[in-house]
Amino acid sequence: MLPPFSTRGALIFLLAAFPWLPPVGAVALEADEAGLTPIERLGKRIFEDKSLSRPAGVSCASCHDAATAFQGANGSPIPAVARGSLPNSLGKRNTPTIMYASFAPPFGFIDDKDEETGKVEKTPAGGQFLDGRASDLLAQVEGPLLDPLEMNAPSKRFAVEAIRDGAYATLAKEVYGEKVFDDPDAAFEKLAQAVVAFESSARFHPFASKFDDYLRGKAELTAIEKKGFELFKDPKKGNCIACHAGKEDSRNPQDWLFTDFTYDALGAPKNPAIAATASAPDLGLCKRPGLDKLAPAGFKIDSLCGAFKVPTLRNIAVTGPYLHNGVFTKLRDVVAFYATRDTDPAQWYPKDEKGKAKKFDDLPETYRENVNVKEAPYDRKEGQKARLSEKDIDAIVAFLETLTDKQKP
Numbered sequence: 534m535l536p537p538f539s540t541r542g543a544l545i546f547l548l549a550a551f552p553w554l555p556p557v558g559a560v561a562l563e564a565d566e567a568g569l570t571p572i573e574r575l576g577k578r579i580f581e582d583k584s585l586s587r588p589a590g591v592s593c594a595s596c597h598d599a600a601t602a603f604q605g606a607n608g609s610p611i612p613a614v615a616r617g618s619l620p621n622s623l624g625k626r627n628t629p630t631i632m633y634a635s636f637a638p639p640f641g642f643i644d645d646k647d648e649e650t651g652k653v654e655k656t657p658a659g660g661q662f663l664d665g666r667a668s669d670l671l672a673q674v675e676g677p678l679l680d681p682l683e684m685n686a687p688s689k690r691f692a693v694e695a696i697r698d699g700a701y702a703t704l705a706k707e708v709y710g711e712k713v714f715d716d717p718d719a720a721f722e723k724l725a726q727a728v729v730a731f732e733s734s735a736r737f738h739p740f741a742s743k744f745d746d747y748l749r750g751k752a753e754l755t756a757i758e759k760k761g762f763e764l765f766k767d768p769k770k771g772n773c774i775a776c777h778a779g780k781e782d783s784r785n786p787q788d789w790l791f792t793d794f795t796y797d798a799l800g801a802p803k804n805p806a807i808a809a810t811a812s813a814p815d816l817g818l819c820k821r822p823g824l825d826k827l828a829p830a831g832f833k834i835d836s837l838c839g840a841f842k843v844p845t846l847r848n849i850a851v852t853g854p855y856l857h858n859g860v861f862t863k864l865r866d867v868v869a870f871y872a873t874r875d876t877d878p879a880q881w882y883p884k885d886e887k888g889k890a891k892k893f894d895d896l897p898e899t900y901r902e903n904v905n906v907k908e909a910p911y912d913r914k915e916g917q918k919a920r921l922s923e924k925d926i927d928a929i930v931a932f933l934e935t936l937t938d939k940q941k942p
């Protein structure tokens with residue numbers, strides 16, 4: 534990308550007026566590139582390069598907008614699913630924030646100890662995408678680039694050539710050497726590594742929220758925020774921390790990523806706005822390519838239908854809509870859903886002819902038994918008292934609002 538006009542004008546003026554000045558580095562620094570290393574800067578330019586899509590016009594940043602914690606929908610008429618580069622192309626899933634994504638371990642099966650029985654079982658964890666289908670950030674880059682519903686680039690080579698012939702080719706050569714573009718496959722890998730370097734840079738994990746300041750002893754939580762935090766941790770109330778993990782005895786922000794990167798089926802209500810899932814339900818993790826090869830022998834892959842990765846709750850107040858299908862616009866509704874999904878399901882799901890709520894209606898009937906009904910807060914039955922009261926819900930929301938990074942850390 535070219536420097537902003539004012540800077541460019543000033544450079545041209547300087548060069549014209551003082552031709553004896555040493556040549557300005559071919560790669561001018563953009564105002565918001567301060568603090569980035571050259572490889573991170575290269576990654577940022579690729580991340581923001583709209584010429585990599587076909588037709589041109591969509592970059593990673595179109596959907597992962599720095600202003601909303603690197604999440605967004607690229608001006609889609611249906612905010613739950615982002616608009617791609619082809620006319621009328623809409624995705625199938627809600628865009629997640631990619632802040633703190635670099636902390637996800639590579640996809641694999643880890644040991645999971647059942648607190649009650651003490652039995653250890655293998656459970657899937659880690660990876661990128663809501664179904665972990667890219668093992669890590671490096672493997673993830675080509676996904677959106679080549680996805681017809683996202684950037685629709687015809688090939689990796691296409692992207693490499695666009696960068697070779699584009700505005701920051703010199704920067705790529707500065708970082709990787711003059712011959713970087715000679716072998717398109719090797720070049721793609723290197724350029725993707727630069728994107729990963731950018732996504733792993735401090736601006737994607739500033740740990741600059743009120744909660745971080747609280748951990749560091751530099752800020753106090755208000756009474757309601759504190760109450761929300763307690764409910765969040767309480768195994769008999771919110772129990773949120775069971776999946777949106779944090780290390781209770783640690784005041785190190787890095788120990789509070791608010792996800793353990795495992796997978797769970799929540800039974801989100803169907804989002805009727807998403808046309809793509811009307812006929813082909815989104816089954817999540819069980820459809821991850823290659824899962825059968827990675828799973829331990831005898832593992833029931835079907836039991837993972839309906840499961841999606843536990844997302845971080847950092848910046849949650851600014852990253853709506855919520856859940857993999859973006860069915861909820863308001864954060865409070867998500868928390869209320871946790872509380873009353875089972876005690877008052879008619880509040881959340883459409884009703885059948887007999888007036889009974891069609892629970893977990895976004896999944897085919899065969900997979901509805903995969904939905905987690907054992908763990909608090911959603912271990913209740915219809916008519917029972919919810920684990921969280923209306924006031925409790927308000928308090929948890931107030932706590933979640935402390936997780937927003939200040940814009941300029």
Ligand code: HEC
Pocket residue numbers: 580591592593594595596597607615616617618624626627628629630631634660661662663664670673674675677678682683684728
């Ligand atoms: C058209 C919108 C769109 C564009 C363009 C886009 N993304 Fe995404 N991104 C998404 C959506 C939607 C998902 C979730 C998809 C899924 O899970 O199947 C996602 C997921 C991700 C994830 C995984 C996050 C996680 O927690 O699992 C990363 C990382 C990511 N994108 C990076 C990128 C990069 C890098 C680019 C550019 C090469 C890019 N995205 C372009 C919409 C987009």
Ligand code: HEC
Pocket residue numbers: 629765770771772773774775776777796797798799800801841842843844845846849852854855856857858864867868871905908909910929
């Ligand atoms: C048993 C694991 C588990 C527990 C317990 C749990 N969550 Fe979640 N949470 C998830 C999973 C998995 C998702 C993603 C589900 C999906 O997209 O379908 C999620 C999604 C969310 C989202 C939406 C995130 C986004 O970016 O769209 C919010 C908000 C949230 N949880 C808050 C909470 C709160 C508050 C609690 C406690 C009251 C809680 N969760 C308890 C597993 C859990």
